[in-house]
Amino acid sequence: MIKGFIFDLDGVITDTAELHYEAWKKLSDEMGWHFDRELNEKLRGISRMDSIKVIMDHNHVSLADDVIVELATKKNDIYVNSLESMTPDDYLPGAKELLTHLRQEGFLVALGSASKNAIKVLQQLKAMHYFDVIGDGNSVAKSKPAPDIFLYASEKLKLQPSNCVVFEDAEKGIDAAIAGGFHSVGIGPEERVGHAELRFNTMKEATYFEVRSFFSD
Ligand code: B16
Ligand code: MG
Numbered sequence: 001m002i003k004g005f006i007f008d009l010d011g012v013i014t015d016t017a018e019l020h021y022e023a024w025k026k027l028s029d030e031m032g033w034h035f036d037r038e039l040n041e042k043l044r045g046i047s048r049m050d051s052i053k054v055i056m057d058h059n060h061v062s063l064a065d066d067v068i069v070e071l072a073t074k075k076n077d078i079y080v081n082s083l084e085s086m087t088p089d090d091y092l093p094g095a096k097e098l099l100t101h102l103r104q105e106g107f108l109v110a111l112g113s114a115s116k117n118a119i120k121v122l123q124q125l126k127a128m129h130y131f132d133v134i135g136d137g138n139s140v141a142k143s144k145p146a147p148d149i150f151l152y153a154s155e156k157l158k159l160q161p162s163n164c165v166v167f168e169d170a171e172k173g174i175d176a177a178i179a180g181g182f183h184s185v186g187i188g189p190e191e192r193v194g195h196a197e198l199r200f201n202t203m204k205e206a207t208y209f210e211v212r213s214f215f216s217d
């Protein structure tokens with residue numbers, strides 16, 4: 001029986017990928033590194049430190065650990081600044097409606113995001129009140145595809161993974177949901193999230209009716 005829902009943030013509730021892209025692009029331009037939208041796709045759902053390593057590997061660059069942290073912090077400052085422009089108009093179409101409906105029907109709702117800036121994003125969207133529990137990049141040490149962030153969220157909700165549905169847009173996010181024994185909904189193309197139990201191209205199609213009827217017992 002489904003009792004709770006765990007939502008990823010970027011790519012499910014809002015599209016911060018574009019702001020992450022702009023910040024990584026600015027840092028990469030300053031460093032003389034190649035960075036484009038194709039490479040940005042590889043950063044979907046992975047942590048900040050894993051992201052900079054992907055960019056450095058792509059550019060055949062190796063640096064001391066403290067320099068890597070400094071550069072990742074620089075990128076984060078650019079990103080956090082850009083979040084100031086985010087408003088409650090920046091939900092992905094359908095996301096707010098689904099959250100509202102789930103709350104009305106009495107389901108428990110948690111966030112399960114890799115981002116250390118998740119609370120700031122939710123505040124900009126005025127979305128904090130939808131969530132009983134916030135699991136973010138500060139909650140656990142191991143990032144997706146490890147199931148830890150979703151297990152953290154379900155534990156705090158006091159629910160078993162088998163009673164929760166995870167919404168994810170990243171391949172590694174669906175891997176994490178499956179590894180933790182959660183039900184899963186993939187948002188995006190077949191080649192990215194086709195291994196989810198249920199898949200929609202966009203959040204707009206993920207209506208309460210569609211989701212509820214799929215997971216009804
Ligand atoms: P931060 P999600 C992820 O968000 C993004 O998809 C990913 O591109 C980013 O590197 C990661 O958050 C960490 O973000 O630098 O803000 O800690 O999809 O897990 O909500
Ligand atoms: Mg995501």
